[in-house]
Amino acid sequence: MSLKSSIKLGLISALIPFMAMAEVYEVKKGDTLEKIAKKYNVSIEDIKKANNIKDEKKLREGMKLKIPVKTSKQEKKKKVEVVEETYTVKKGDTLETIAKKYGITVKEIMDYNNMKDEKIFAGDELKIPLKGSEKKKEEKKEEVTTPSIDYSKCEVYTLKKGGTLKHVSKRTGVDVSILEKLNDIPSNQWLKAGTKVCLAPKKEKVEEKAPKSQDLENCTIIYNPTKKISLEEIARKFHTSTKKIREINNLPSSVKYVDSGQKVCVAVEDVSKSKNVVIEEKRETLKEEPKVKEESPTKEVPMPKKVEPKVANGDSLGIKLDWPVRGKVVAPFQNDDQVRHLGIDIQTECGAPVRASEDGKVIYAGDGIKAFGNLVVIRHNNGLTTVYGYLDSINVKEGRVVTKGETIGSAGRLKNSDNCGIYFEVRKNVTPLDPMTVLE
Numbered sequence: 001m002s003l004k005s006s007i008k009l010g011l012i013s014a015l016i017p018f019m020a021m022a023e024v025y026e027v028k029k030g031d032t033l034e035k036i037a038k039k040y041n042v043s044i045e046d047i048k049k050a051n052n053i054k055d056e057k058k059l060r061e062g063m064k065l066k067i068p069v070k071t072s073k074q075e076k077k078k079k080v081e082v083v084e085e086t087y088t089v090k091k092g093d094t095l096e097t098i099a100k101k102y103g104i105t106v107k108e109i110m111d112y113n114n115m116k117d118e119k120i121f122a123g124d125e126l127k128i129p130l131k132g133s134e135k136k137k138e139e140k141k142e143e144v145t146t147p148s149i150d151y152s153k154c155e156v157y158t159l160k161k162g163g164t165l166k167h168v169s170k171r172t173g174v175d176v177s178i179l180e181k182l183n184d185i186p187s188n189q190w191l192k193a194g195t196k197v198c199l200a201p202k203k204e205k206v207e208e209k210a211p212k213s214q215d216l217e218n219c220t221i222i223y224n225p226t227k228k229i230s231l232e233e234i235a236r237k238f239h240t241s242t243k244k245i246r247e248i249n250n251l252p253s254s255v256k257y258v259d260s261g262q263k264v265c266v267a268v269e270d271v272s273k274s275k276n277v278v279i280e281e282k283r284e285t286l287k288e289e290p291k292v293k294e295e296s297p298t299k300e301v302p303m304p305k306k307v308e309p310k311v312a313n314g315d316s317l318g319i320k321l322d323w324p325v326r327g328k329v330v331a332p333f334q335n336d337d338q339v340r341h342l343g344i345d346i347q348t349e350c351g352a353p354v355r356a357s358e359d360g361k362v363i364y365a366g367d368g369i370k371a372f373g374n375l376v377v378i379r380h381n382n383g384l385t386t387v388y389g390y391l392d393s394i395n396v397k398e399g400r401v402v403t404k405g406e407t408i409g410s411a412g413r414l415k416n417s418d419n420c421g422i423y424f425e426v427r428k429n430v431t432p433l434d435p436m437t438v439l440e
Helices: 003-020 033-040 044-051 073-081 095-102 106-112 132-145 165-172 176-183 202-207 231-237 242-249
Strands: 022-026 064-068 083-088 125-130 154-158 196-201 219-224 264-268 276-280 287-289 328-331 344-347 353-355 360-366 374-379 384-394 407-413 420-428 431-433
Touching: 022 033, 033 044, 033 064, 044 064, 083 095, 095 106, 095 125, 106 125, 154 165, 165 176, 165 196, 176 196, 231 242, 242 264, 360 384, 374 407
Parallel strands: 219 276
Antiparallel strands: 022 064, 083 125, 154 196, 219 264, 276 287, 328 344, 344 420, 353 407, 360 374, 374 384, 384 407, 384 420, 407 420, 420 431
């Protein structure tokens, strides 16, 4: 056999296995080398080399490309170990959320799909490597190594969706290090929906003491929750700190929650200058509680019952207030057996400036009362209080002194309506006044 024949035979022998390992693909409209590489789980460079392509831009519809298929022992091994699943990207998805869903890393998804960046779009298809055998091994290890926890002795939090102890910490306010010790789980371990997490031993409940009545006497804002709530969440609602709440209510550092109906003093002011405002989530009105003078223990004087008049009129009081916004009254004041609406709804333009009706001091500014949305309460002279609800934005903070006509926020959406406007309420001490009798 001649030398030339030997060389030709050698080349053919070398090409036969390669041709057997290649697949032919016809380029379609809109195709790119990156899309084709993802589809066949090969690299762009492999396709370029197999087809002697130097410029990706020269790819044309109808071209036939040889797609190299990897069949090495290593690849066969991977195919056996890795089970693959195709995931269609939905609106709002990110690689991070998808990675968490399948218990893998973002890098694993990117590497497996030959991605250069983390950009994904709704409708994209991603191949997700599912390491089933490895997962089962880890789960078995966890079952053996994780000690059983008696949840009956714990304050328990149940995950509605999957998450880690870090997510539980953010939702409950309990420090991550405490959660790790109580549950013997690393903070970054992914937990399935329905997993129970121990937040604290139940014995800590004994230390949770309700604020003493004398602690509430000098309060300007008293919060009465309708469900168990953390001090951290109360602090966020009223733009204060947990430290300040603990100091005002004489609460030890071990107390992190208050129960439903357990009144908490949120702000303190000189009692000679201000009366109490009780904020109750379950009611749709603000209720003032005047301080009652203590009588001598030797005298038994019956306390008069606090009666709230069904019809209130401010004409005889000589009170005149500016309109907080210009607009149409779409829900009037009404306080009877059928309807209890202790203010008026004023319809106006969305985002219209809301102004203080009189000089005064802001005693509440926030969104802690769901019935009113963003809310501002201003204390004026002579025991007068004005309330501004359904605000889109708030421009003032608690403690600020405002003047008549000063912008305190902007109009938002009225409750159960597509129209914009505000809720406006006026009180003289504990008595609600019909705003229409005092506005000019």
